[in-house]
Amino acid sequence: MSELLLSCKNIYKSYDDIPVLEDVSLELHRGEIVAILGKSGSGKSTLFNLLAGLDTADSGQIERKVRVGYMMQKDLLLDWKTVLDNIALPLILRSVPKEEARATARKYMPVFGLEGLADRWPATLSGGQRQRSALMRTWLYSQELMLLDEPFSGLDALTREALYEWLQEHKEELGLSILLITHSIEEAISLADRLYILKGELPSQVSPSIEVPLAESGTEAEYILERESLRRQIRAALVGA
Ligand code: ADP
Ligand code: MG
Numbered sequence: 001m002s003e004l005l006l007s008c009k010n011i012y013k014s015y016d017d018i019p020v021l022e023d024v025s026l027e028l029h030r031g032e033i034v035a036i037l038g039k040s041g042s043g044k045s046t047l048f049n050l051l052a053g054l055d056t057a058d059s060g061q062i063e064r065k066v067r068v069g070y071m072m073q074k075d076l077l078l079d080w081k082t083v084l085d086n087i088a089l090p091l092i093l094r095s096v097p098k099e100e101a102r103a104t105a106r107k108y109m110p111v112f113g114l115e116g117l118a119d120r121w122p123a124t125l126s127g128g129q130r131q132r133s134a135l136m137r138t139w140l141y142s143q144e145l146m147l148l149d150e151p152f153s154g155l156d157a158l159t160r161e162a163l164y165e166w167l168q169e170h171k172e173e174l175g176l177s178i179l180l181i182t183h184s185i186e187e188a189i190s191l192a193d194r195l196y197i198l199k200g201e202l203p204s205q206v207s208p209s210i211e212v213p214l215a216e217s218g219t220e221a222e223y224i225l226e227r228e229s230l231r232r233q234i235r236a237a238l239v240g241a
Contacts, residue, residue, distance in 0.1 A: 002029045002032075003029060003065070004027055004028075005029060005030055005066050006028045006051065006063065006064055006179065007025075007062070007063045008063075009062075010023050010059070011059070011061075012060055012203075013046055013047075015046075018202065019202060020046050020202055020203055021043050021046060021047060021203055021204055022204065023060075023205060024198075025060075026206060031176075031177055032193050032194070033167075033171065033192050033193050034178070034193065034194055034195065034196070034209075035179075035181075035182055035187070035188035035191065035192035035194075036179065036195070036196050036197075036206075037182055037184075037196070037234065037238070038199075039198075041202075042198040042202070043203075043204045044150075044182075044198060045073065045149055047198070048070070048072075048147060048149045051064075052070040066142065066145050067142040067145070068142055068146075069142030069144075069145065069146045070138065071135065071138040071148045073153070075131060075133075075134035077122040077130060077134060077137075079123055082118065082120065083114065083117050083125065083133055084109075084118035084119065085102070086122060087114075087133055088102050088105040089137060090137055091104060091105070091140055094141075105118075105136075105140065106118060111173075111174070112133070112135065112136040113166065127154065127159055128159040128162060128163060131151060131159075132166075135148075144177065145178075146176065146178050146179070147178075147179045148178060148179070150181055152187060153182070164187070167191060168191070180192060185231055185238075189227060189231065193211070194209050194211045194212055195212060196208075196209060197234060210230070210233070212230065213230065
């Protein structure tokens with residue numbers, strides 16, 4: 001197994017009197033895309049905030065071995081900055097000189113499908129372009145590890161599927177390691193190498209790691225059956241059955 005980048009062990013978290021997470025443990029290694037799947041209100045963003053270091057757990061341990069770039073549920077592009085300056089922002093915040101930061105950002109824009117958009121205002125972008133800009137900004141902050149909280153949930157189905165394809169095509173070239181938080185079974189199955197489920201009613205517990213079957217592992221028919229069986233297993237776990 002490749003290098004461990006992020007792990008949490010026995011995490012408990014409550015807000016006032018509401019226990020949200022109970023005994024949550026998981027890990028992510030270099031080169032993996034791992035999904036955390038849970039229905040609305042199951043504590044996904046709570047876990048995300050803990051893993052990103054934006055909030056503290058009541059108990060348990062979190063280990064971050066590398067810098068963590070995170071993208072919150074809303075893309076949070078700054079309306080008064082150009083696309084280029086939005087994307088270059090994490091470098092500027094890390095004291096990279098402005099022109100160098102801009103040059104680096106420009107260099108990677110075509111890879112993220114943002115060619116020709118450097119001088120546009122965020123308000124003039126399509127939903128998919130906004131998400132790719134936010135994704136690229138996160139990636140420039142940390143090329144080692146990205147935490148994405150429901151990154152594609154505000155998009156229409158076609159744009160979403162185009163982004164899934166883009167991510168699959170570029171994940172090796174960009175050296176991506178991603179923890180993807182989502183309520184979408186299809187998103188988790190399409191993108192992740194393996195997944196964890198936040199199960200049942202609050203406080204949520206996490207399932208053991210579940211591998212997503214690879215397309216190359218058998219015949220087309222076997223692959224379709226395996227995925228359907230995984231979908232059923234996930235649905236059952238999501239409702240706590
Ligand atoms: P998800 O992202 O899976 O939809 P959240 O992590 O946002 O779920 O929320 C999980 C639970 O924790 C919900 O019941 C929510 O109301 C509660 N919660 C989240 N953030 C706070 C907070 N800052 N203060 C109090 N309760 C919160
Ligand atoms: Mg959330």
